[in-house]
Amino acid sequence: MKILVTGATGNIGRMVVDHLLAGGATDVRALSNHPERAGFPAGVEVAHGYLRRLSSLPAAFEGVDRVYLAPVLETVNEVVELAKAAGVRQIVDLSGDASTDWQPIAKAxxxxxxxxxxxxxxxxxxxxAIWADQIKASDEIRDPYPDAANAPIAMDDIARVAAKVLLTEGHAGETYELTGPETITRAEKIRAIGAALGRDLTVVQVPRDEAIRMLEPAMGQYAEWYVDGIASMVEHPQRATTAIADVTGAPATTFAQWARDDVELFR
Known part of the structure; x- marks a missing residue:
């Protein structure tokens, strides 16, 4: 069974490749626009291309049975038609429900x-990592909604699920809502990062407009959208699911464990 991983240079796609190999896959093709940056293991077939460059896809899809589809909105309708024309049998997509901008991928x-x-x-x-610069500079971290809560998920856990679904049967027609294993507040996340660093970080709540100004250099026009999304999780926290453990048989990564594993982001 030949499996194609699209977006294979990116974080999650690159992780999917590794988890497929760890799971015993022997026929993996990676779609990459810059394979020299990815450092693919020996035995991975590289297809030069990109989901936004449709002319590169017929050759990439040739002989493929299953596809991991990275979230690219602009060309998704054309991409799935090319996959179908090439004889692909199953697509595992990273997308989102109707409350997100990613729902058109699932629909296509x-x-x-x-x-x-x-x-x-x-x-x-x-x-x-949006707090990284602040944490490097100070023990006081400014945030607009420290009580907003969700169940953050490590990218590697998404890749683990994708690989499991691609390698095993019984997942066709299923929608898996993937979260981390616990719902925690933004203040708790900051304290977990502090614990990983061996520092006592505190949170200073700032007004909405100040938070938007803080984020605009990095996020541009999306800063306001991001801050208002955080605000919605004060009254409506995201509930954690067990989907990662259910699919893979191994627990999802806690935020505290992720912070310990990736602590160098904040040094």
């Missing part, structure tokens, strides 16, 4: 008539 995949599995993921634990 379902509309293809191929077997499908949707992976819906919330906020990545890696998004905590």
């Amino acid at each position: 995949v379902e509309g293809s008539g191929l077997d499908w599995t949707h992976l819906y993921a919330g906020e990545f634990s890696e998004n905590a």
